[in-house]
Amino acid sequence: MSAVRFVDPSLLADTAEGPALWGSRCRDCGAHTFPRQGGCPRCTGSGMEDVVLSRTGTLWSFTTQGFRAKPPYTGSPAYEPYAVGYVELPGQLIVETRLVETDPDRLEIGMPVELALVPFRDDEQGPVHTFAFVRRTP
Template sequence: MIAGKTTVDDALFVETAEGPALLGSRCTDCAAHTFPRQGGCPRCTGSAMEDVPLSRTGTLWSWTVQGFRPKPPYTGTEAYEPYGVGYVELPGQLIVETRLVETDPVKLEIGMAVELVLAPFRDDEFGWPVHTFAFTGVSA
């Protein structure tokens, strides 16, 4: 549990002074970042990886709107609504594929500033929300 919320996988997150962040890894040999965490480096094939919190802010690199229900186990809540999906560039680290809070194409723009949030994804067996990571636009 992070920030008092149930998540799809607690291993994806770390609590920071600024709030929840994605937990990635960084190669101590070549400085390549990965998400999710990995035990080996995809760039230099080294095994000297360390856990690092990833930037909570970034830039929307590309996006689309998911207009159809994904296959299980990624279906989310029973009441399906289209949602934004994008690639967010985390400065000096990597580009991460993510859900977007915004679903209106008119409000999405490549290059816009975005910030990590925890967003409801589905309900657990007791009816409590389970959260995943998503990014939302921020005012410059």
């Protein structure tokens, strides 16, 4: 992943299938978290281990944001409305995420989605990417 600069490299794992999100799993109760955490929010245990989260899931819920995100998530100066959703990663958890598709008429609860890296902003070193989910094609 050295070719792509990511907004927070600690969130991203490089897998054989492509980029994936890093999460945690509690060794005591099995709860998953994202981002990674040192303690379990379900059972308060401290036996957390790093896990690579599923790259695919289903759209659980969504909305379109008609306002600029708060810093440091503002992205590029050229503002456009964007979609935010909750994606259920099977057997793991539900992740809050940006969606690549911004037209609510093209989004459906339950549609299959997969992780994608998308441009977020440019800085003096070039483009910086973030994660989003996009409709998965069979």
